[in-house]
Amino acid sequence: MTSSVRLPSRTNQVLSRHGIVAEVTALLDAGGEEALTVRALAERLSTGSGAIYYRVGPRSELLNAATETVVEDVLARPGRGVSPSQRIRDLALGLFDAVDEHPWLATQLVNQLTRRPWGAVTMGIFETIGSAVRSMGIPRPRWFDATATLVHFILGALSQNARTEPESSDPGAGPDRGEFLSSVSIAWRALDPDQFPFLHEIADDAAEHDDRQQFVRGISTILRGIEVASDAPTEQEQGASDA
Amino acid sequence: MTSSVRLPSRTNQVLSRHGIVAEVTALLDAGGEEALTVRALAERLSTGSGAIYYRVGPRSELLNAATETVVEDVLARPGRGVSPSQRIRDLALGLFDAVDEHPWLATQLVNQLTRRPWGAVTMGIFETIGSAVRSMGIPRPRWFDATATLVHFILGALSQNARTEPESSDPGAGPDRGEFLSSVSIAWRALDPDQFPFLHEIADDAAEHDDRQQFVRGISTILRGIEVASDAPTEQEQGASDA
DNA sequence: ACCTGAACACCGTTCAAGT
DNA sequence: ACCTGAACACCGTTCAAGT
Numbered sequence: 001m002t003s004s005v006r007l008p009s010r011t012n013q014v015l016s017r018h019g020i021v022a023e024v025t026a027l028l029d030a031g032g033e034e035a036l037t038v039r040a041l042a043e044r045l046s047t048g049s050g051a052i053y054y055r056v057g058p059r060s061e062l063l064n065a066a067t068e069t070v071v072e073d074v075l076a077r078p079g080r081g082v083s084p085s086q087r088i089r090d091l092a093l094g095l096f097d098a099v100d101e102h103p104w105l106a107t108q109l110v111n112q113l114t115r116r117p118w119g120a121v122t123m124g125i126f127e128t129i130g131s132a133v134r135s136m137g138i139p140r141p142r143w144f145d146a147t148a149t150l151v152h153f154i155l156g157a158l159s160q161n162a163r164t165e166p167e168s169s170d171p172g173a174g175p176d177r178g179e180f181l182s183s184v185s186i187a188w189r190a191l192d193p194d195q196f197p198f199l200h201e202i203a204d205d206a207a208e209h210d211d212r213q214q215f216v217r218g219i220s221t222i223l224r225g226i227e228v229a230s231d232a233p234t235e236q237e238q239g240a241s242d243a
Numbered sequence: 244m245t246s247s248v249r250l251p252s253r254t255n256q257v258l259s260r261h262g263i264v265a266e267v268t269a270l271l272d273a274g275g276e277e278a279l280t281v282r283a284l285a286e287r288l289s290t291g292s293g294a295i296y297y298r299v300g301p302r303s304e305l306l307n308a309a310t311e312t313v314v315e316d317v318l319a320r321p322g323r324g325v326s327p328s329q330r331i332r333d334l335a336l337g338l339f340d341a342v343d344e345h346p347w348l349a350t351q352l353v354n355q356l357t358r359r360p361w362g363a364v365t366m367g368i369f370e371t372i373g374s375a376v377r378s379m380g381i382p383r384p385r386w387f388d389a390t391a392t393l394v395h396f397i398l399g400a401l402s403q404n405a406r407t408e409p410e411s412s413d414p415g416a417g418p419d420r421g422e423f424l425s426s427v428s429i430a431w432r433a434l435d436p437d438q439f440p441f442l443h444e445i446a447d448d449a450a451e452h453d454d455r456q457q458f459v460r461g462i463s464t465i466l467r468g469i470e471v472a473s474d475a476p477t478e479q480e481q482g483a484s485d486a
Numbered sequence: 487a488c489c490t491g492a493a494c495a496c497c498g499t500t501c502a503a504g505t
Numbered sequence: 506a507c508c509t510g511a512a513c514a515c516c517g518t519t520c521a522a523g524t
Contacts, residue, residue, distance in 0.1 A: 013507065038498060048509040050501080055507090059498065060410075110353070110402045115410050117427040123434075123442060130441035143441075144448040148400075149461040153392065156399025159353045160391075167303075167358050184360040191366075198373035198386075199366060205387040218392035225468025256488065281517060291490040293520080298488090302517065 015047060017055050017065075024066045028104045032164065036062065067108040068121055074098050075124040084132040085223050091128050092154050092219050096212060099158045106162035110155055125151060138230055146226045153222055161211045182207045258290060260298050264308045271309060271347045275407065279305065310351040311364055317341050318367040327375040328466050334371050335397050335462050339455060342401045349405035353398055368394060381473050389469045396465055404454045425450045 023044055027036050038059060042049045056062055074094040079087045099105045112121040130147040138146055163177050185207030193200040266287055270279050281302060285292045299305055317337040322330045342348045355364040373390040381389055406420050428450030436443040 015508080037496090039496095042510095049499080050510070051508050053499075107353075110350075114403050114405065114407060118430050123431075123439060127439050127441050130445060134441060144445050144452060145457055145460050146464070147441075147445075148403075148457055149396065149464055152399035152403055152461060153396040153465075154399065155402060156395035156397065157391075159398060159402065160357050160395055162357065164357060187361050188366075196366060196370050198370050198377060198390075202373060202387050202390075209387060214388055214391055217388050218395060221389070221392050221468035221472060222396075222465055223468070224471050225464035225466070228467050228471050229464060258489080280515090282515095285491095292518080293491070294489050296518070 015045065015051055015055055020045065020052060020056050021062070021065045021069055024062045025069065025102070028063075028066060029102055033063070033104045033107065063108055064112065064116070064119070067105060067112055068119070070098055070102055070105055071095070071109070071112075071121045072124065075128060079128075084135040087132045088129055088150060088223070089216065089219055091125070092150075093212075093216065095125075095154060095158060096161070096215055099162050103162045103164055106158045106164075110159060113151070113155060133226070136227070138226060142226070142229065149226070150219070150222060153218060157215050157218060161215065177211070181209075258288065258294055258298055260308075263288065263295060263299050264305070264312055267305045267309045268312065268345070271306075272345055276306070276347045276350065306351055307355065307359070307362070310348060310355055311362070313341055313345055313348055314338070314352070314355075314364045315367065318371060322371075327378040330375045331372055331393060331466070332459065332462055334368070335393075336455075336459065338368075338397060338401060339404070339458055342405050346405045346407055349401045349407075353402060356394070356398060376469070379470070381469060385469070385472065392469070393462070393465060396461060400458050400461060404458065420454070424452075 020041070023041060024036060027041060027044070036059070038049045038052055041062070042052055045052075052062070056065060074091070077090070077094060079090055082090065095109070099109075109121070112119050113125070116122055126147060129150050130143065133143055133146045133150070134140075163180075185203045188196070188199045188206060189203035191200045191203075263284070266284060267279060270284060270287070279302070281292045281295055284305070285295055288294075295305070299308060317334070320333070320337060322333055325333065338352070342352075352364070355362055356368070359365055369390060372393050373386065376386055376389045376393070377383075406423075428446045431439070431442045431449060432446035434443045434446075
């Protein structure tokens with residue numbers, strides 16, 4: 001009678017966490033962070049807002065989950081056999097391209113790195129870069145600084161290159177990166193050369209430069225600085241003009 | 244009779260833009276970005292919300308104005324006579340300390356740098372660092388890259404060091420940076436050494452390091468990388484493993 | 487000119503109620 | 506267990522109305 005065979009138990013579940021997160025990503029990709037509202041998400045999933053809280057959690061958790069999914073995909077890429085500096089470049093470029101595809105990711109990456117040191121994203125990025133730094137033959141007391149420097153640069157560069165649409169104002173600056181840069185270039189060239197000599201002179205470079213290439217060169221510059229430092233030990237590089 | 248002497252014109256103005264922005268900063272300092280609501284601001288100024296829109300603009304403009312005020316104060320500091328690299332360090336540290344005092348500033352700085360290239364903040368920072376880079380004797384084609392690398396690093400480091408309170412979870416992590424770092428250290432040390440060898444080994448450094456010193460050393464590392472590159476011209480540092 | 491504050495169109499989140 | 510969706514406590518912004 002009560003032979004309870006543990007039937008598939010007539011599951012009422014019709015919503016999966018995975019499916020929700022996929023929809024979150026779609027919403028973010030289409031309209032940026034502001035487009036992610038619990039209501040919009042619920043509607044696209046043909047459900048009530050409560051179901052989302054039940055399956056995933058509050059809005060912040062939706063963002064975390066989407067971020068983790070994207071970043072873990074980047075972190076999972078092989079990277080075996082390549083040199084330490086190449087491994088760093090590969091991860092950095094992987095993240096760069098991920099932000100290119102998902103502009104909302106830059107801000108979320110910063111959030112995770114600063115507020116969730118226990119999270120898979122923070123730990124994965126630090127571990128990958130850190131272990132590569134260690135393999136570079138740098139003296140151990142410098143490992144942490146070198147890793148932090150690389151992570152900070154990557155974070156800043158991703159933030160700046162994330163193609164968030166600029167504040168609508170001035171000339172019709174579309175969400176197109178090329179147009180954007182060329183309008184910046186024009187604005188800078190028009191500056192008073194006495195007040196902004198550098199920007200005025202560099203205006204052309206802003207229009208013509210390639211973000212991705214500049215990013216790679218930045219990584220190279222930092223790696224060079226790290227390697228060179230291994231030879232010249234403790235020079236006096238204290239706290240600048242501290243007053 | 245109608246000798247209209249242009250009296251002080253019985254001004255009804257009781258609210259100044261300056262006073263509003265000062266109150267915005269106070270609100271942000273006390274409770275972070277989420278504490279800045281138009282309603283809270285209006286109440287502290289004993290006025291209606293409409294008055295704020297009349298004097299300054301929408302909420303985003305309140306944030307911009309507060310950011311500009313703080314950053315322009317940092318940019319205005321002398322910097323005459325000091326060496327180019329010292330000028331860069333001074334500005335970077337000035338921004339670092341400003342973020343320390345105003346944690347909300349980090350995010351706003353990123354916003355301005357990425358979305359308001361015409362703004363005083365973006366232009367001031369790029370001009371100051373760029374002209375210092377130019378004075379360092381670097382070949383002209385490298386000016387833009389070098390400047391961008393420095394700005395990106397500064398941006399990333401400020402973001403990461405901004406003492407935003409972490410997501411409340413896990414051990415009682417207060418808004419105190421020291422406690423925060425030491426709890427991170429404990430968590431990292433507890434990690435499986437097989438899965439996270441680097442983090443496990445570096446755990447102590449995380450607890451003991453000084454953010455500000457690490458920041459300065461990061462700047463030095465990058466400056467070194469930039470200077471060294473001037474000797475070794477166009478090596479092949481293209482696009483990593485582009486597939 | 488300058489300010490008021492109610493009204494509008496949204497939010498995220500909760501939770502009794504249903505199945 | 507899983508989901509619904511009304512209700513609650515907020516938002517930013519606008520704008521007729523006042524002085």
